[in-house]
Amino acid sequence: MPVVDDLDPRIERSRLQVLAAAVDLLREIGYGALTIEGVAARSGVAKSTIYRHWSSKAEVVADAFQWAHGLDPQDVPPPGPVRDRVVAILRSTIRDMATSDRLACMMPALIDAAERSGEIAELAQRVAEEKNAVLRSVLDEAAASGELEPHVDTTMLADALVGPILVRRLFHRTPVAVEDIPALVDQILPRVSP
Amino acid sequence: MPVVDDLDPRIERSRLQVLAAAVDLLREIGYGALTIEGVAARSGVAKSTIYRHWSSKAEVVADAFQWAHGLDPQDVPPPGPVRDRVVAILRSTIRDMATSDRLACMMPALIDAAERSGEIAELAQRVAEEKNAVLRSVLDEAAASGELEPHVDTTMLADALVGPILVRRLFHRTPVAVEDIPALVDQILPRVSP
Amino acid sequence: MPVVDDLDPRIERSRLQVLAAAVDLLREIGYGALTIEGVAARSGVAKSTIYRHWSSKAEVVADAFQWAHGLDPQDVPPPGPVRDRVVAILRSTIRDMATSDRLACMMPALIDAAERSGEIAELAQRVAEEKNAVLRSVLDEAAASGELEPHVDTTMLADALVGPILVRRLFHRTPVAVEDIPALVDQILPRVSP
Amino acid sequence: MPVVDDLDPRIERSRLQVLAAAVDLLREIGYGALTIEGVAARSGVAKSTIYRHWSSKAEVVADAFQWAHGLDPQDVPPPGPVRDRVVAILRSTIRDMATSDRLACMMPALIDAAERSGEIAELAQRVAEEKNAVLRSVLDEAAASGELEPHVDTTMLADALVGPILVRRLFHRTPVAVEDIPALVDQILPRVSP
DNA sequence: GCTTAATCGAGACGGTACGTCGCGTCTTACG
DNA sequence: CGTAAGACGCGACGTACCGTCTCGATTAAGC
Numbered sequence: 001m002p003v004v005d006d007l008d009p010r011i012e013r014s015r016l017q018v019l020a021a022a023v024d025l026l027r028e029i030g031y032g033a034l035t036i037e038g039v040a041a042r043s044g045v046a047k048s049t050i051y052r053h054w055s056s057k058a059e060v061v062a063d064a065f066q067w068a069h070g071l072d073p074q075d076v077p078p079p080g081p082v083r084d085r086v087v088a089i090l091r092s093t094i095r096d097m098a099t100s101d102r103l104a105c106m107m108p109a110l111i112d113a114a115e116r117s118g119e120i121a122e123l124a125q126r127v128a129e130e131k132n133a134v135l136r137s138v139l140d141e142a143a144a145s146g147e148l149e150p151h152v153d154t155t156m157l158a159d160a161l162v163g164p165i166l167v168r169r170l171f172h173r174t175p176v177a178v179e180d181i182p183a184l185v186d187q188i189l190p191r192v193s194p
Numbered sequence: 195m196p197v198v199d200d201l202d203p204r205i206e207r208s209r210l211q212v213l214a215a216a217v218d219l220l221r222e223i224g225y226g227a228l229t230i231e232g233v234a235a236r237s238g239v240a241k242s243t244i245y246r247h248w249s250s251k252a253e254v255v256a257d258a259f260q261w262a263h264g265l266d267p268q269d270v271p272p273p274g275p276v277r278d279r280v281v282a283i284l285r286s287t288i289r290d291m292a293t294s295d296r297l298a299c300m301m302p303a304l305i306d307a308a309e310r311s312g313e314i315a316e317l318a319q320r321v322a323e324e325k326n327a328v329l330r331s332v333l334d335e336a337a338a339s340g341e342l343e344p345h346v347d348t349t350m351l352a353d354a355l356v357g358p359i360l361v362r363r364l365f366h367r368t369p370v371a372v373e374d375i376p377a378l379v380d381q382i383l384p385r386v387s388p
Numbered sequence: 389m390p391v392v393d394d395l396d397p398r399i400e401r402s403r404l405q406v407l408a409a410a411v412d413l414l415r416e417i418g419y420g421a422l423t424i425e426g427v428a429a430r431s432g433v434a435k436s437t438i439y440r441h442w443s444s445k446a447e448v449v450a451d452a453f454q455w456a457h458g459l460d461p462q463d464v465p466p467p468g469p470v471r472d473r474v475v476a477i478l479r480s481t482i483r484d485m486a487t488s489d490r491l492a493c494m495m496p497a498l499i500d501a502a503e504r505s506g507e508i509a510e511l512a513q514r515v516a517e518e519k520n521a522v523l524r525s526v527l528d529e530a531a532a533s534g535e536l537e538p539h540v541d542t543t544m545l546a547d548a549l550v551g552p553i554l555v556r557r558l559f560h561r562t563p564v565a566v567e568d569i570p571a572l573v574d575q576i577l578p579r580v581s582p
Numbered sequence: 583m584p585v586v587d588d589l590d591p592r593i594e595r596s597r598l599q600v601l602a603a604a605v606d607l608l609r610e611i612g613y614g615a616l617t618i619e620g621v622a623a624r625s626g627v628a629k630s631t632i633y634r635h636w637s638s639k640a641e642v643v644a645d646a647f648q649w650a651h652g653l654d655p656q657d658v659p660p661p662g663p664v665r666d667r668v669v670a671i672l673r674s675t676i677r678d679m680a681t682s683d684r685l686a687c688m689m690p691a692l693i694d695a696a697e698r699s700g701e702i703a704e705l706a707q708r709v710a711e712e713k714n715a716v717l718r719s720v721l722d723e724a725a726a727s728g729e730l731e732p733h734v735d736t737t738m739l740a741d742a743l744v745g746p747i748l749v750r751r752l753f754h755r756t757p758v759a760v761e762d763i764p765a766l767v768d769q770i771l772p773r774v775s776p
Numbered sequence: 777g778c779t780t781a782a783t784c785g786a787g788a789c790g791g792t793a794c795g796t797c798g799c800g801t802c803t804t805a806c807g
Numbered sequence: 808c809g810t811a812a813g814a815c816g817c818g819a820c821g822t823a824c825c826g827t828c829t830c831g832a833t834t835a836a837g838c
Contacts, residue, residue, distance in 0.1 A: 112306035163357010500694035551745010559710035
């Protein structure tokens with residue numbers, strides 16, 4: 001992902017100035033009010049230069065997010081009981097969605113954009129899958145080790161676990177609280193085999 | 195809610211034309227791309243008339259969602275086992291999301307709009323709650339009748355049932371199929387007491 | 389010219405309120421900034437009522453001017469030498485053009501309007517002729533009495549006398565001063581027969 | 583006056599297109615009816631570009647008049663008797679006012695515009711003076727050579743000669759005809775010394 | 777070090793949409 | 808029936824950004 005053959009250092013310099021300005025502006029005025037014109041003014045990089053490297057505001061913003069914290073790192077919870085590992089994952093998911101410089105806060109825009117453009121839909125799908133991969137692998141391991149019934153549909157289970165968090169984030173004023181996660185997990189996760 | 199003493203019928207006529215156009219455009223191009231100018235053109239109502247009655251795009255959209263919501267019927271499944279009733283509800287939810295004249299198909303636009311406007315966020319919440327009310331009441335009845343454990347958190351359960359459908363609809367190219375619903379319900383719904 | 393069969397007193401009342409408001413506004417903000425909307429607001433007369441009685445801003449303003457001082461009275465100078473009578477007429481012409489509630493101050497707008505509309509051109513012509521009638525009759529009398537050469541073209545002479553005043557009013561920042569009038573007259577008026 | 587270091591040729595191109603369109607429209611519909619939107623449409627130059635270079639309609643119009651004035655040739659009549667030279671000048675003045683690509687035919691628009699904008703008023707004055715300069719210099723030469731009385735006020739005399747032409751052009755349906763010019767001149771011009 | 781080609785800033789360009797104002801027409805209820 | 812109130816479609820306003828485009832000036836690269 002990182003550009004390797006960065007012959008001309010001017011390119012990288014422009015890139016960093018733009019991304020830094022974009023991140024600043026996202027924090028200050030939000031996605032909706034951010035304009036390329038504004039990024040150009042703030043960064044000191046000419047508008048034409050920005051368009052030379054990114055094709056749209058969305059691309060700049062996505063790049064800015066990724067840059068802001070190296071690909072939105074996914075932390076895999078330490079080994080232990082499924083229940084605890086799932087709780088840990090969901091907790092960090094909630095934290096991400098509340099953090100303004102995480103990709104998660106662009107979710108609403110991403111959802112709508114995906115509806116209008118096949119390209120973005122694919123991107124959204126990929127991102128969603130990568131986000132869910134950790135959870136699914138934890139569930140798979142548990143199914144393999146016998147901690148969960150082996151026939152369980154872990155994909156659907158993962159969606160069922162994340163679903164309520166998402167629904168409440170998108171539609172309700174009061175998202176799921178971190179402390180409600182254990183109850184959620186106990187509700188959804190099939191009883192662990194004794 | 196409906197204005198009773200509607201002196202000038204032109205007001206109501208304009209209102210309906212604008213709301214219908216807004217709903218169409220929300221479906222077609224989404225919240226982000228919707229413009230007042232576009233609504234004016236599509237509806238045949240002058241821009242100045244729109245601004246005479248609504249002060250912003252968000253207000254128009256909120257009104258449009260509300261109006262569309264009012265036109266959206268809710269069907270309660272006939273009595274029977276919880277499982278069957280829940281399956282019926284989720285099936286119709288899926289059908290709604292695929293039907294172009296249902297509010298459900300505007301969900302992506304609504305999600306994005308809610309993020310940009312507090313007014314719409316409130317509306318989205320209210321609409322989401324009303325939409326889920328049927329499912330929750332079915333679950334509540336089952337809990338009351340002993341068909342489900344009485345201590346179950348039916349709100350969260352409802353979100354967990356709808357969540358996967360939503361997640362897959364919003365993020366994956368392949369939404370949940372109608373025939374997968376029974377499996378989903380069996381996975382999530384706590385075992386029915388014997 | 390005054391409306392005789394004024395059956396409904398409300399019409400006359402509206403008329404006066406509108407004209408009074410128009411005159412006020414002309415003095416305060418000038419012809420260019422005056423709007424029918426403004427006249428309606430100031431007068432308390434509904435816009436639709438104004439349009440019922442006048443067909444345009446220009447008409448309202450013209451009417452307002454006429455009303456403001458009864459048809460822009462023309463004072464005929466007392467008998468005496470032509471030279472003195474002509475000087476008196478031109479002096480009052482200059483005073484009129486500098487007075488903001490005289491028709492003369494609408495001359496520029498009238499000139500342009502006449503260029504665009506045959507109707508207004510006719511009006512302008514009529515007004516100009518009426519304005520010049522006094523001057524022409526004084527010259528005619530002088531020609532008849534032998535004070536001027538009988539073969540003189542009094543129409544052209546009148547235009548030549550008024551012309552410089554007009555030219556300077558329309559094109560120069562410094563219009564002809566009242567005290568320059570005698571010199572002007574002596575320059576243009578053919579030597580009076582001894 | 584002409585910009586020398588015109589880096590981007592697009593600027594000058596836009597400028598000329600706008601000025602040409604403005605001049606056309608002034609001729610056709612006058613100052614009052616001229617709109618920036620109309621100039622943009624006619625010229626093919628975007629409204630935003632017009633506002634980039636001119637801050638108001640008055641400024642555009644002033645520039646347009648100036649530009650048209652620059653393109654307007656002034657012909658000095660050949661030496662000879664004053665009377666003949668003056669007749670020649672006035673004849674060409676009349677012809678100019680009837681010719682659609684001469685500044686003179688925009689006079690009504692200019693008069694109105696001057697009344698609305700100080701900037702244009704100044705311009706109108708300057709243009710009027712330059713236009714009259716030829717006539718005045720001919721009269722001055724005649725006064726110097728003794729052909730006219732040396733004490734004559736040539737400025738006023740020039741205005742008196744042009745005045746009737748202007749008055750009749752602006753207010754009467756029948757402008758002065760070319761063949762009436764000699765009579766006019768003989769009427770106004772002080773008797774030539776024998 | 778000296779080209780020379782890539783990259784830059786500055787900003788003009790044609791556009792679209794904004795939200796406002798005034799136009800002249802119209803519809804309604806009131807007196 | 809004339810009125811006040813005010814909604815209507817319309818068109819222009821002047822502004823903000825869009826994304827594209829020309830420029831010369833700057834700078835890094837390879838000669």
